[in-house]
Amino acid sequence: MDTLEGHLTDFNLRPTACRIEVLRAFEGVSFALSQGDIELKLQAAFDRVTIYRTLKSFLSQGLIHKVLDDQGGAKYALCKDLCHQGEHVHQHDHVHFKCNACGQTICLEHVIIPKIQLPDKFLKQESSLLIQGVCQDCNIA
């Protein structure tokens, strides 16, 4: 299914009005959204709390993943197919890029974090890399 409702039911989420709206907010957006960003994008007004809870449901069902920006603020982005590849249900070892000009944080789905040589006896489980700089849209010098 490629309707919003279908997308929700695919992830075992009841297609409620709020969820459809929140999912729509992510549509066609290439960067990560905070709860506040989402609240502003919604057509109908939904309670802050409901949005938080919606995001939490989306997270636990693997529909979105969380991204922390350089200030530790939480943002969320849709999971692409890449997230569901491999043995693990989920892998988010991809890179996020925060533009210092426009402030947006985007997922660089195809950039993977190279293997890092850790000191002895350190065991890696997950990793996240945030690169800050200027994004393609702002870098029009």
Next chain:
Amino acid sequence: MDTLEGHLTDFNLRPTACRIEVLRAFEGVSFALSQGDIELKLQAAFDRVTIYRTLKSFLSQGLIHKVLDDQGGAKYALCKDLCHQGEHVHQHDHVHFKCNACGQTICLEHVIIPKIQLPDKFLKQESSLLIQGVCQDCNIA
């Protein structure tokens, strides 16, 4: 100078009681501390606010740097000599490691982030890599 007071004056910070105590809290600790951690480690009790302001002064003078853990929480760690190398006054492109067992976040001073090939027109300015897993102390299987 290698006294705490001397260390402070070296960084143009007046050696007040609170600052000496906070600096002492970082001594001999290999992992990053949050404001709360520091508050607990202090001998004398100082106001929360004063500790925050102390950390802010330390940050602006380059005595410590900020580390964000996997939840976006702020922690702080002493800058080592490595931080002051190179053309920039400060570089923190080193890796931080958060242990999922003991919860501590440590700076891997000597592990450097490999060059990442970014998509066209993306310009990198800074980056931070957080690796989660099990640290050497907890990995005693």
Next chain:
DNA sequence: CTGTGTGCAAACACTTTGCAGGTGT
């Protein structure tokens, strides 16, 4: 009908700001 979602109020954790008084140089 039953479990889940929603709104509202309130609580919570963390951090910052304003102001009056105290301290280092």
Next chain:
DNA sequence: ACACCTGCAAAGTGTTTGCACACAG
């Protein structure tokens, strides 16, 4: 003396919890 530091109170931001009602299956 003067600038800077500190404590207290208060406010600010982002997020979570409790509870009563509403809704989907």
